[in-house]
Amino acid sequence: MHAVGNFIDGSFLPAQSGKTLNDFDPATEKIVATIPRSQTEDVESAVAAAHSAQEGWANLTLEQRANWLDKIADALEEKTEQIAQTESMDTGKPISLARRVDAARSVSNFRFFAEFGRQQTQQTFQMEDALNVVHRSPVGTVGLITPWNLPLYLLTWKVAPALLMGNTIIAKPSEITPLTAHLLAETVLELELPKGVFNLIHGLGPEAGQAILEHPDIKAISFTGGTETGRIVARTAAPMFKKLSLELGGKNATVIFADADLQSAVEGAVRAAFTNSGQVCLCGSRIFVEEKIFKQFKDLFVENVNAIKIGNPMDETTEMGTVISPEHLLKVESYIRLAEQEGGVILAGGTREMTGYNGPDGVGAFLRPTVVDNLSYTSRCATEEIFGPMVTLHSFTSEQEALQMVNSSEYGLAGSVWTSNLERGERFSSQIDSGIVWVNTWLHRDLRTPFGGVKNSGVGREGGQWSLDFFSELTNICIKGSNGN
Numbered sequence: 358m359h360a361v362g363n364f365i366d367g368s369f370l371p372a373q374s375g376k377t378l379n380d381f382d383p384a385t386e387k388i389v390a391t392i393p394r395s396q397t398e399d400v401e402s403a404v405a406a407a408h409s410a411q412e413g414w415a416n417l418t419l420e421q422r423a424n425w426l427d428k429i430a431d432a433l434e435e436k437t438e439q440i441a442q443t444e445s446m447d448t449g450k451p452i453s454l455a456r457r458v459d460a461a462r463s464v465s466n467f468r469f470f471a472e473f474g475r476q477q478t479q480q481t482f483q484m485e486d487a488l489n490v491v492h493r494s495p496v497g498t499v500g501l502i503t504p505w506n507l508p509l510y511l512l513t514w515k516v517a518p519a520l521l522m523g524n525t526i527i528a529k530p531s532e533i534t535p536l537t538a539h540l541l542a543e544t545v546l547e548l549e550l551p552k553g554v555f556n557l558i559h560g561l562g563p564e565a566g567q568a569i570l571e572h573p574d575i576k577a578i579s580f581t582g583g584t585e586t587g588r589i590v591a592r593t594a595a596p597m598f599k600k601l602s603l604e605l606g607g608k609n610a611t612v613i614f615a616d617a618d619l620q621s622a623v624e625g626a627v628r629a630a631f632t633n634s635g636q637v638c639l640c641g642s643r644i645f646v647e648e649k650i651f652k653q654f655k656d657l658f659v660e661n662v663n664a665i666k667i668g669n670p671m672d673e674t675t676e677m678g679t680v681i682s683p684e685h686l687l688k689v690e691s692y693i694r695l696a697e698q699e700g701g702v703i704l705a706g707g708t709r710e711m712t713g714y715n716g717p718d719g720v721g722a723f724l725r726p727t728v729v730d731n732l733s734y735t736s737r738c739a740t741e742e743i744f745g746p747m748v749t750l751h752s753f754t755s756e757q758e759a760l761q762m763v764n765s766s767e768y769g770l771a772g773s774v775w776t777s778n779l780e781r782g783e784r785f786s787s788q789i790d791s792g793i794v795w796v797n798t799w800l801h802r803d804l805r806t807p808f809g810g811v812k813n814s815g816v817g818r819e820g821g822q823w824s825l826d827f828f829s830e831l832t833n834i835c836i837k838g839s840n841g842n
């Protein structure tokens with residue numbers, strides 16, 4: 358167990374109050390670290406450090422900052438195994454997933470934005486008698502607040518473009534999964550990134566997080582987390598006219614038409630449902646299947662779900678580890694009980710029994726992947742975000758009916774559509790109220806594309822140009838008498 362500090366002005370520090378919080382491994386339920394329980398005064402120190410660093414960092418060229426991003430990417434790549442092990446321990450996710458997804462993507466977030474930055478050209482708009490030149494400047498000090506499901510992956514997705522565009526950072530990772538953010542702070546310290554450019558504050562959302570939202574010198578908030586917290590973020594930051602990006606929850610649909618390749622649709626639906634124990638905001642937790650193949654799909658789906666190897670997250674062959682915490686386990690289980698009360702039929706899972714593993718001491722937040730049939734698509738289990746290894750199955754008879762069911766959700770983040778008719782795939786997808794839809798695949802990401810949701814899934818887009826726009830301010834300079842030559 359080690360004591361993790363805040364990272365302020367290039368130094369690791371305890372909270373000024375001296376208070377700490379415990380960080381647990383959800384597979385063993387043992388304390389693995391303590392973190393500072395930061396308050397307003399800690400955020401104030403971090404903002405003061407960021408302010409002192411702002412001008413120097415903004416004065417570097419885009420190329421120089423892109424070079425910094427590449428250096429960080431290289432250093433993180435060397436720590437791939439350490440990142441994967443740390444993330445697996447902190448979240449309970451399988452080590453293979455932590456390597457393949459969390460560690461790899463954290464590196465590629467920095468590499469991608471370095472390269473993308475270098476490709477930027479200045480925008481100009483020529484008029485007959487004047488030239489408009491669009492200048493970009495940093496927003497200033499920005500607050501980055503991130504959740505527990507993909508801790509370093511989601512943090513670096515914000516840190517890389519924020520640094521690239523010349524901002525200084527106050528980052529707050531989830532108090533449940535603080536360790537890879539600490540590793541990132543250690544990395545930038547080793548690389549001697551100018552002090553105060555990247556600051557890290559640990560602590561509880563309503564304390565440290567809220568202090569970040571309320572600080573008048575933090576000019577933008579990029580938040581990923583639950584919808585209810587998103588409301589608090591918006592309520593606090595919007596009246597201060599801070600720039601806001603909100604990536605919130607989802608209740609995403611997987612839609613399978615009868616003409617789909619059944620085997621790949623089943624595999625895709627299983628992956629979409631249970632990757633990271635169903636704790637990815639893009640997970641497909643409502644599965645709509647055309648009536649004609651419903652029975653066939655259901656049998657094959659359940660067979661595949663039952664074959665998922667659950668167990669010790671550190672075991673190389675484990676495919677599903679724990680959910681994030683014992684508290685979250687209880688939340689997901691309460692939905693399983695609710696499903697039964699609502700008349701649902703549990704086709705798979707529903708219990709904590711593991712296939713031969715229940716943590717070293719028979720403890721741990723392990724839950725079998727759970728499939729529920731026979732519930733209305735309007736039931737609570739099929740409409741509320743559970744964010745765990747639990748999905749509901751529903752059948753439809755027409756494209757129109759499927760669309761109506763899918764769009765009945767309050768959320769609109771992502772979805773996947775499975776059909777051999779690609780024209781229908783695109784047409785149907787374009788009518789789904791959602792920021793991202795995949796046809797015949799899931800979580801296939803090109804980092805240049807817009808990422809974000811509609812309805813209760815958030816406001817704004819991240820990715821490629823959208824991230825650069827969020828983390829910069831534009832000044833249009835109109836020069837009369839210039840013909841642009």
Ligand code: TXE
Nearest residue numbers: 503504530531562563566567582583586605606638742744
């Ligand atoms: O998220 P929170 P939680 C969903 C999922 C999950 C639910 C709650 O349904 O069950 O959200 O998860 C910080 N001011 N998602 O409790 O609370 C908090 O410390 C400022 C979807 O973990 O939203 C953490 O750093 N910050 C999701 C971050 O917000 C505050 C991923 C997210 O925590 C704050 C995770 C406050 N008042 C959960 N309160 C996704 N879309 O990817 C909390 N925080």
